[in-house]
Amino acid sequence: MKLIYSEASPYARTARMVVRELGLTGQVEEVAHHPFDNPQELLDANPLCKVPCLIDDKGMAIFDSQVIAEYLDAKADGDKELFAAVNKDWQLKTLYSLTRGLMDTAVALQQDKMRGEGQSEFWQERFYGALDRGLGYLQKHLASFPKQFEVLSINTVALVDYIRFRHPDYQRLDSFTKLTMWCDEQESRLSVTQTAPK
CATH class of the missing domain: 1.20.1050.10 (Glutathione S-transferase Yfyf (Class Pi); Chain A, domain 2)
Known part of the structure; x- marks a missing residue:
């Protein structure tokens, strides 16, 4: 999976914290982009050009920090249910x-x-x-x-x-x-x- 984020965004930060709390750092590649630069990778994944945006292993884009957190929470193994x-x-x-x-x-x-x-x-x-x-x-x-x-x-x-x-x-x-x-x-x-x- 790939997580597109911006280092200043509080929304992206919550997604990055979720990745770490769920022990998924080895499964999620984090890629920094500034949305104001309109990076093509982000535009292709999220029509709103906002971070965070998660691209799963099948190429599906998931965006909005809450949706990403819920998705990762559901994917994680064990008893680390954050929701x-x-x-x-x-x-x-x-x-x-x-x-x-x-x-x-x-x-x-x-x-x-x-x-x-x-x-x-x-x-x-x-x-x-x-x-x-x-x-x-x-x-x-x-x-x-x-x-x-x-x-x-x-x-x-x-x-x-x-x-x-x-x-x-x-x-x-x-x-x-x-x-x-x-x-x-x-x-x-x-x-x-x-x-x-x-």
Whole structure:
């Protein structure tokens, strides 16, 4: 299998972390492409030209980070089911959805910043407000996270690290002490250290 990714993408990072947590590094070749370069390999596989994109052993393209994670989780052997807890609990599934929505918000904020003089004060206020509320909600429900490191954990680490990477000006992040400390505690995992955004 081949996983097309970008080193800065939080979505691609979640897929790369899933590969490592499931012990599939020997079965998945990782190929870095920047989607803004419109690489032909990515265009041929995903009409949206977005990462991550997984190409399986039969040449089938699978895209969207959640779909890729579910596919790899189903393919993996043993008891490393990363979706087991989320699929059995509506609150956990909702928290997982929240992490995805917060990633969308953080990425949209970065895209707006890239507009330079065309930045929208209205949308930036909306984005920062959503981050404030969403991260607060995650921290409030941190105690309900599964004890094992699974998809909700993966998304949360990728989200917080992406905010640190792209939005160092977002000082409110430091106020979510329990959440950031929890994320820092995961730094010893190889899946976290080997996929840090660049």
